[in-house]
Amino acid sequence: MRPFVVALVASVAVPAIALAQLPVSASASDPYYKAGEAALARQLAVVPNTGRAKNVILFLGDGMGVSTVTAGRIYDGQLKGVDGESNSLAFEKLSYAALSKTYSHDTQVTDSAAGITAIMTGVKTRNKIIGLTGAAIGEKCETEKGNAVQTLAELAKANGKAAGAVTTTRVTHATPAGAYAHTAYRDWEGDSDMPVEALQAGCKDIARQLVEAPDALRLDVVMGGGRSRFLPEDKDGKRADGRDLTAEWLKAEGTGSAYVTTVDQLKALPADTQHVLGLFASEHLPYEVERPVLEQGVPTLAEMATTAVDVLSKNPNGYFLLVEGGKIDMGSHLGNAKRTLSETVEFSKAIEAVLAKVDLKDTLVVVTADHSHGLVISGYAPRNSPILGVSGNEGEPAIAADGKTYTTLMFATGPGGPLGSDTRADPAKEDLDDVDYHQQAVVNLPSAAHAGEDVGVFADGPQAYLLRGVVEESYIFQVMRHAFGFDGAAPAGKKR
Structure with a gap:
């Protein structure tokens, strides 16, 4: 049994040695990393309020x-x-x-x-x-x-x-x-x-x-x-x-x-x-x-x-x-x-x-x-792209299988769904910022359903x-x- 014990001890020690040999990390200067540290600090400072509410x-x-x-x-x-x-x-x-x-x-x-x-x-x-x-x-x-x-x-x-x-x-x-x-x-x-x-x-x-x-x-x-x-x-x-x-x-x-x-x-x-x-x-x-x-x-x-x-x-x-x-x-x-x-x-x-x-x-x-x-958010629009705009792919408008663009925001159901044999409109040719624009939907309903x-x-x-x-x-x-x-x-x- 003794060799087994020695092997076990040795295996436990390996991670500690590996950690000690880690190269200097660039994490500390990364803005996401620093933002995460700040968020953690804020959460650590939160003390649950167990009192009664007026x-x-x-x-x-x-x-x-x-x-x-x-x-x-x-x-x-x-x-x-x-x-x-x-x-x-x-x-x-x-x-x-x-x-x-x-x-x-x-x-x-x-x-x-x-x-x-x-x-x-x-x-x-x-x-x-x-x-x-x-x-x-x-x-x-x-x-x-x-x-x-x-x-x-x-x-x-x-x-x-x-x-x-x-x-x-x-x-x-x-x-x-x-x-x-x-x-x-x-x-x-x-x-x-x-x-x-x-x-x-x-x-x-x-x-x-x-x-x-x-x-x-x-x-x-x-x-x-x-x-x-x-x-x-x-x-x-x-x-x-x-x-x-x-x-x-x-x-x-x-x-x-x-x-x-x-x-x-x-x-x-x-x-x-x-x-x-x-x-x-x-x-x-x-x-x-x-x-x-x-x-x-x-x-x-x-x-x-x-x-x-x-x-x-x-x-x-x-x-x-x-x-x-x-x-x-x-x-x-x-x-x-x-x-x-x-x-x-x-x-x-x-x-x-x-x-x-x-x-x-x-x-x-x-x-x-x-x-x-x-309401769904889909596609790969670049960071800072208008949320009401068309979706993207590596900086270019994303193209669906029908050769047309599609918007980042769409609905599962609603007035924007297809009727009969109607073909899908190309959002790139529409005014997506119009206050009355209806996002496209999978199924046409006069009023979109809850989820x-x-x-x-x-x-x-x-x-x-x-x-x-x-x-x-x-x-x-x-x-x-x-x-x-x-x-x-x-x-x-x-x-x-």
């Missing part, structure tokens, strides 16, 4: 998959005139990150209704359903009874905190509705959107649920579009019941409340304002690329979000705030990467503006998406360190609830 802010980039984040960071950098590939969006600088599994209770690929329900309640449900368990059935009013689940916003209000929701979509749209509504169908935004049977059975439209929520649970701040769902037809609304829900909201909130419809009114809010309903468009707010033409006094997402923080911060007990970049998703549904990326950049700007106002010592900030989209891969979660503040690894989308709720100290406060269902 405030929780959830930023939801609707449809903002990993490829959208990547393309968005490149686009953002190129707009700024810096290296896009190594650029970082505001939320990518947060200390913690994870991946979220987004499947719904009944589908591999979730919609926004089921996605926000998972994040806001900890319960996965069926597509098209908001604030109800998976026992509820889409468009079946009778299945709402007994299946409602508490949202984090409702828990915050019940525990004496303020709560709000800000969006670039209608405030009755799926994601913002996820803060306060419980409905068997996401499209029941106003009474004119509902079938007679559902109304007769006692189900409420989403706008009514916002206004008629009990005083102790009603949101303090709501801002976005969707004015039509709150006003009767004689006031340019779509309500069939003749009610003016904006007036009813003001009456219910009483002293210290304000209803605003323009950015100037938003900026002129009295200092003692504690409740704000801001409806800045009849439907969704305009895309940022349309702001020069369609602004019409509409505030940016950053202006709405920072104002919401100012108003909600007046509650000494703290607050919960949901901020949605809702038109990221809508740009992708159009197969229009320029709108998608522009909205992603604006979403990042809103996060940056809010981060400048809050203290991460007592405020948990979570940034995520409800689902991904079929089912995991999405990113970025976080900082109290208990943010619990967001790591690969997690269920519904787990995000558990971390936010735990950060607030509401553990054990949310039953699986509540009576309605």
Whole structure:
């Protein structure tokens, strides 16, 4: 046995000798190596905050998959005139990150209704359903009874905190509705959107649920579009019941409340304002690329979000705030990467503006998406090539098998897909920077489909360190609830 032992010892010693004989490395002077050292130093300096959160802010980039984040960071950098590939969006600088599994209770690929329900309640449900368990059935009013689940916003209000929701979509749209509504169908935004049977059975439209929520649970701040769902037809609304829900909201909130419809009114809010309903468009707010033409006094997402923080911060007990970049998703549904990326950049700007106002010592900030989209980044375009341009190969435009170029960004499905025997257009002969350009797609659909891969979660503040690894989308709720100290406060269902 002795020769074997000697051989083993000798083999262990070999690596040490080899290491000692390594030549001098050029790594230390390499900029990538030095950047990596700096990044490691920053991470080593991070100390997990295990305290309780006074405030929780959830930023939801609707449809903002990993490829959208990547393309968005490149686009953002190129707009700024810096290296896009190594650029970082505001939320990518947060200390913690994870991946979220987004499947719904009944589908591999979730919609926004089921996605926000998972994040806001900890319960996965069926597509098209908001604030109800998976026992509820889409468009079946009778299945709402007994299946409602508490949202984090409702828990915050019940525990004496303020709560709000800000969006670039209608405030009755799926994601913002996820803060306060419980409905068997996401499209029941106003009474004119509902079938007679559902109304007769006692189900409420989403706008009514916002206004008629009990005083102790009603949101303090709501801002976005969707004015039509709150006003009767004689006031340019779509309500069939003749009610003016904006007036009813003001009456219910009483002293210290304000209803605003323009950015100037938003900026002129009295200092003692504690409740704000801001409806800045009849439907969704305009895309940022349309702001020069369609602004019409509409505030940016950053202006709405920072104002919401100012108003909600007046509650000494703290607050919960949901901020949605809702038109990221809508740009992708159009197969229009320029709108998608522009909205992603604006979403990042809103996060940056809010981060400048809050203290991460007592405020948990979570940034995520409800689902991904079929946007892909492919080819070998040279570094610093326009992200909206054609792909490349060793400095030359990449040529596909049909002899035509293709763009770096494409969609799996959408309006840019082929129809019948149509031949593929050559992107090199098109204006790829046109705001209405539709990236090419594999399959033609009038509206691009969501995608089912995991999405990113970025976080900082109290208990943010619990967001790591690969997690269920519904787990995000558990971390936010735990950060607030509401553990054990949310039953699986509540009576309605």
